[in-house]
Amino acid sequence: MLEICGIKAKYGHTEVLHSVTLRAETGRITTLIGGNGAGKTTTLNCIVNILKPYEGQILWKGQEITGLRSKDIVRLGISLIPEGRHVFPRMTVRENLEMGAYIRKDANGVQKDFEWILELFPVLKERLGQEAATLSGGEQQMLAIGRSLMGNPDLVLMDEPSMGLAPIVVEEVFSVVEQIMAMGKTVLLVEQNAALALNLAHEGYVIELGRIVLRGTGKELLRNPEVEKAYLGL
Amino acid sequence: MQFFLNGLPIGAIYSLVALGYSLIYAASGVLNWSQGDMVMLGAYVGFTVFFFLKLGFISALFLAIVVVALLGALVQYMILRPLREREAPPINVVIATLGVAIICRNLALGIWGPDPQILPSPVSSRPLSLAGVSVTPQDILVLSVGITLMLILHSFLKNTREGKALRAVAQDRYAAQLVGIDPERSDAVAFAASAGIGAAAGILIAPIFFVTFNMGASIGLKGFVAAVIGGLGTIPGAIAGGFFLGVVESLAGGLISSGYRDAITFSLLIVVLWLKPSGLFLRKNRQKV
Numbered sequence: 001m002l003e004i005c006g007i008k009a010k011y012g013h014t015e016v017l018h019s020v021t022l023r024a025e026t027g028r029i030t031t032l033i034g035g036n037g038a039g040k041t042t043t044l045n046c047i048v049n050i051l052k053p054y055e056g057q058i059l060w061k062g063q064e065i066t067g068l069r070s071k072d073i074v075r076l077g078i079s080l081i082p083e084g085r086h087v088f089p090r091m092t093v094r095e096n097l098e099m100g101a102y103i104r105k106d107a108n109g110v111q112k113d114f115e116w117i118l119e120l121f122p123v124l125k126e127r128l129g130q131e132a133a134t135l136s137g138g139e140q141q142m143l144a145i146g147r148s149l150m151g152n153p154d155l156v157l158m159d160e161p162s163m164g165l166a167p168i169v170v171e172e173v174f175s176v177v178e179q180i181m182a183m184g185k186t187v188l189l190v191e192q193n194a195a196l197a198l199n200l201a202h203e204g205y206v207i208e209l210g211r212i213v214l215r216g217t218g219k220e221l222l223r224n225p226e227v228e229k230a231y232l233g234l
Numbered sequence: 235m236q237f238f239l240n241g242l243p244i245g246a247i248y249s250l251v252a253l254g255y256s257l258i259y260a261a262s263g264v265l266n267w268s269q270g271d272m273v274m275l276g277a278y279v280g281f282t283v284f285f286f287l288k289l290g291f292i293s294a295l296f297l298a299i300v301v302v303a304l305l306g307a308l309v310q311y312m313i314l315r316p317l318r319e320r321e322a323p324p325i326n327v328v329i330a331t332l333g334v335a336i337i338c339r340n341l342a343l344g345i346w347g348p349d350p351q352i353l354p355s356p357v358s359s360r361p362l363s364l365a366g367v368s369v370t371p372q373d374i375l376v377l378s379v380g381i382t383l384m385l386i387l388h389s390f391l392k393n394t395r396e397g398k399a400l401r402a403v404a405q406d407r408y409a410a411q412l413v414g415i416d417p418e419r420s421d422a423v424a425f426a427a428s429a430g431i432g433a434a435a436g437i438l439i440a441p442i443f444f445v446t447f448n449m450g451a452s453i454g455l456k457g458f459v460a461a462v463i464g465g466l467g468t469i470p471g472a473i474a475g476g477f478f479l480g481v482v483e484s485l486a487g488g489l490i491s492s493g494y495r496d497a498i499t500f501s502l503l504i505v506v507l508w509l510k511p512s513g514l515f516l517r518k519n520r521q522k523v
Contacts, residue, residue, distance in 0.1 A: 048411075048412065050408065050411060050412075069416070070411045070412070070414075071411065071414045071415065071416045074411075074412065074413065074414035075414055079412070080412050082408065082409065082412060086406050086408060086409035086412070087406075087409070088401070088402050088405045088406055088409060088410075089405055089406070090401075090405055091398075091401065091402070091405065095398065098398070099398065099399075099402050099410075099413050099415075100413055102395075102399065102402075102413045102414050102415055103413070103414035147413065148412075151413060151414065
């Protein structure tokens with residue numbers, strides 16, 4: 001389980017997270033929804049300490065990880081699939097997947113995950129020798145997910161996986177999110193597409209201007225009139 | 235034709251130095267102004283190994299690469315990393331490398347003295363005539379060692395764990411952190427590789443040019459020009475830029491005037507910056523490390 005307790009963070013002198021507290025339960029999908037600039041991506045970047053929160057605590061499996069170096073947090077089984085995919089553009093699909101397993105020493109396990117990920121995303125199999133920059137947006141998103149899974153993480157943080165993708169590709173990506181959860185992994189999903197995310201998630205949080213303003217199960221939030229008005233466009 | 239050929243060995247040297255600039259620039263975004271001084275230190279370490287330890291040319295080459303590569307990694311870990319951890323602006327990091335350059339020069343002056351030294355070549359420098367043009371065995375040595383080093387670097391970047399991590403950092407530093415790579419470590423690898431390659435360049439030119447404590451200034455600048463002409467931050471660009479510059483210098487020196495060689499070189503740099511600032515030899519997509 002991931003627990004974030006009252007973290008605050010700033011960019012330069014501007015405080016962007018005023019107090020964020022949330023929990024992502026083991027083996028479940030938790031979602032964090034909110035508008036542009038509300039602090040969703042910042043929250044994820046704090047978890048992996050790309051941005052260091054200056055107050056508050058982050059606990060993973062009961063152990064405090066606040067302030068640990070990113071490379072060590074990754075080694076504790078936390079993987080962030082970043083907004084905008086961030087595949088290695090001039091590496092082949094195969095090399096990108098290999099880089100995902102950079103922290104692993106178990107060659108057999110890596111090989112097994114590699115085969116499993118190619119089954120999950122057959123389109124990547126056809127493109128193994130191609131440079132990632134030549135892939136379509138949807139393919140790059142699948143590669144970013146595949147690369148993350150190659151590290152065999154226990155907690156997957158997903159930042160806007162649906163962004164800029166055609167609806168049919170979004171469906172494919174989200175079905176993978178469910179499969180990831182079905183493997184016992186914990187998922188924290190950040191989305192602007194609130195309807196999609198809340199339908200999928202067990203638990204949801206709403207963030208506004210750097211503060212968590214609502215929490216509830218996915219179903220509850222879907223029916224919440226404020227959420228409907230602000231995020232579901234009803 | 236003769237001038238063209240004459241330009242190739244010195245071109246190989248420029249390529250090696252340019253590779254040093256581009257590797258570090260691609261990995262960490264830093265212009266390392268001590269690159270030329272790694273060449274100088276390589277030459278002096280080789281000189282010391284040769285004359286005082288009385289070992290052969292190959293050992294001198296090998297030891298110079300190792301010693302200077304370690305020094306390069308040390309520069310990154312001891313000087314540049316602390317700066318970045320204090321969130322120093324990039325220009326300060328670049329200025330610090332200039333400081334490293336001056337320190338190296340001064341130390342070299344103190345250790346090896348102000349007199350120019352020369353390292354005897356392991357092969358003859360008497361020209362051989364081949365199909366109407368003349369080449370010296372020394373030229374062939376420089377070219378073959380230079381190209382071998384480029385191939386080793388290529389294979390390192392393509393096939394090793396550290397090499398791939400370095401490419402990942404160069405292509406997307408943020409994503410590299412997300413897969414668990416320590417970018418500071420990759421920077422150190424880039425500094426070590428650059429310094430090692432520079433040291434090799436130093437040994438290779440030591441039998442041709444005098445070894446002096448301030449030789450790094452001019453060779454460093456030439457290597458930098460080569461890197462920019464080829465497209466800073468790119469490996470093929472650095473190699474092509476180095477050979478191109480070597481040949482242009484040789485042609486300019488031979489056909490126009492050797493006195494104006496540097497003026498011609500830097501005019502060329504300015505023309506490239508005007509017309510094709512991303513480098514002469516790049517395809518449309520920027521090919522980073």
